[in-house]
Amino acid sequence: MxxxxxxxxxxxxxxxxxxxxxxxxxxxxxxxxxxxxxxxxxxxxxxxxxxxxxxxxxxxxxxxxxxxxxxxxxxxxxxxxxxxxxxxxxxxxxxxxxxxxxxxxxxxxxxxxxxxxxxxxxxxxxxxxxxxxxxxxxxxxxxxxxxxxxxxxxxxxxxxxxxxxxxxxxxxxxxxxxxxxxxxxxxxxxxxxxxxxxxxxxxxQHFRPTSERLVVTAADMSKRLVTEINGLPAAQEYARLIGVPVDALSAEHFAAVPLLVLIDGTSYTRSIQKANPDGSLTFFCAIEEGIVMRVAQSEDILxxxxxxxxxxxxxxxxxxxxxxxxxxxxxxxxxxxxxxxxxxxxxxxxxxxxxxxxxxxxxxxxxxxxxxxxxxxxxxx
Structure with missing residues (x-):
């Protein structure tokens, strides 16, 4: 047909x-x-x-x-x-x-x-x-x-x-x-x-996981809000992991370096929407306390x-x-x-x-x- x-x-x-x-x-x-x-x-x-x-x-x-x-x-x-x-x-x-x-x-x-x-x-x-x-x-x-x-x-x-x-x-x-x-x-x-x-x-998706692991230690799942990563303020720790000052975080950083979670052997992207004045991070997806994520490394998108x-x-x-x-x-x-x-x-x-x-x-x-x-x-x- x-x-x-x-x-x-x-x-x-x-x-x-x-x-x-x-x-x-x-x-x-x-x-x-x-x-x-x-x-x-x-x-x-x-x-x-x-x-x-x-x-x-x-x-x-x-x-x-x-x-x-x-x-x-x-x-x-x-x-x-x-x-x-x-x-x-x-x-x-x-x-x-x-x-x-x-x-x-x-x-x-x-x-x-x-x-x-x-x-x-x-x-x-x-x-x-x-x-x-x-x-x-x-x-x-x-x-x-x-x-x-x-x-x-x-x-x-x-x-x-x-x-x-x-x-x-x-x-x-x-x-x-x-x-x-x-x-x-x-x-x-x-x-x-x-x-x-x-x-x-x-x-x-054009990302693969690196060996850099992080644990969500405090989060409000209903608001897709992560307040702590590895026991530290979430934005501060994310900024450290990707090597930029926390006050310089922008949408470009979030697009370039998302986080990945493994579900049934498959990697899924967990992207950040914004950094908040209180040091928390708002995500585009719900994030649970205790979840283990990895910093993503980008491949060529084209x-x-x-x-x-x-x-x-x-x-x-x-x-x-x-x-x-x-x-x-x-x-x-x-x-x-x-x-x-x-x-x-x-x-x-x-x-x-x-x-x-x-x-x-x-x-x-x-x-x-x-x-x-x-x-x-x-x-x-």
């Missing part, structure tokens, strides 16, 4: 909201779509975005979020809207929404997922882990990603979940998820997608992603579509190194649509400074 007629990608950076949304909608229009996914800068009038999308796509699942940058056919941009529509001829999709994330309990995930699976199986009775995956968008400032991701993945079983945390540029003020005609904070939405096309779920995509192509051929969730800290690193154009070209070559996030989800784990996603191919291999 060729996927060329099944997928329509769009990307617009027109400065006026209505013109941008209309150009995007025109690009992804197709006769019988099963789903629309979009990623939108909050520099636009999001109420107007919501109104226009609801007008253009009636009786159709439309899922999206605000971003810290958009990825699409035009590459990596700010102040744009990107996205994709998927045809019913090649895809089945069901979407469910969780509002009031602060009230969500881990046990709530099973009932939510079971309902989505029942809906999917009514239209695709043979849906399973071989032909289906789950994708989630979530409020990036909710501090709820860990419990939501873990709960949904446990309920999904072998069907794997990937996703991204919504952003708002570099403001860290209000992040929004769109579903059923409105943008809302404190919200997550999950779509189950089934397709006969080949696909590969992936996690790409070579790393090129190699990773080469492995995907070797497994399933060239992607017809890659849905990608790329951390804001990776974007900052690309900017610092002058690699924006190179990264845009790589994403365009692999037909990537997605966003820069405040965090990523991969198979039940909330991560940062990572590119997660799914590559969808043209034919079975």
């Amino acid at each position: 060729s996927s060329g007629h099944l997928i329509r990608m769009g990307h617009s950076n027109r400065p006026q909201t209505l013109e941008a949304v209309q150009a995007f909608c025109d690009a992804i229009q197709q006769p019988d779509p099963a789903l629309v996914l979009f990623f939108c800068s909050d520099a636009y009038d999001l109420d107007l975005v919501a109104t226009e999308l609801a007008r253009r796509f009636t009786d159709l699942p439309v899922l999206g979020c605000s971003t810290a940058g958009e990825i699409g056919p035009m590459g990596c941009l700010d102040h744009s809207i990107s996205g994709v529509s998927l045809s019913r001829a090649g895809f089945t999709a069901t979407v469910g929404c969780i509002d009031s994330l602060h009230e969500f309990e881990v046990t709530d995930g099973k009932a939510f997922v079971d309902e989505q699976l029942r809906r999917l199986n009514r239209s695709t009775p043979n849906a399973d882990a071989q032909n289906s995956f789950a994708l989630m968008l979530i409020d990036g400032l909710s501090l709820a990603e860990e419990k939501i991701t873990r709960s949904l993945q446990n309920a999904l079983g072998r069907i794997r979940l990937i996703g991204g945390s919504a952003g708002d540029g570099m403001d860290f003020s209000k992040t929004l998820v769109y579903w059923n005609g409105t943008f809302q904070s404190d919200r997550a939405a999950m779509v189950l997608i089934s397709t006969p096309l080949p696909f590969r779920i992936f996690k790409i 070579s790393n992603i090129q190699q990773s995509f080469a492995e995907i192509r070797a497994q399933m051929g060239p992607p017809a579509l890659t849905l990608g969730f790329d951390c804001i800290l990776r974007k900052l690193e690309n900017q610092r190194l002058g690699l924006n154009s190179d990264m845009s070209s790589i994403f365009q070559h692999h037909h990537t649509v997605g966003l820069n996030t405040y965090g990523e989800q991969y198979c039940g784990v909330h991560v940062t400074q990572t590119l997660t996603g799914v590559a969808i191919g043209d034919a079975r291999v």
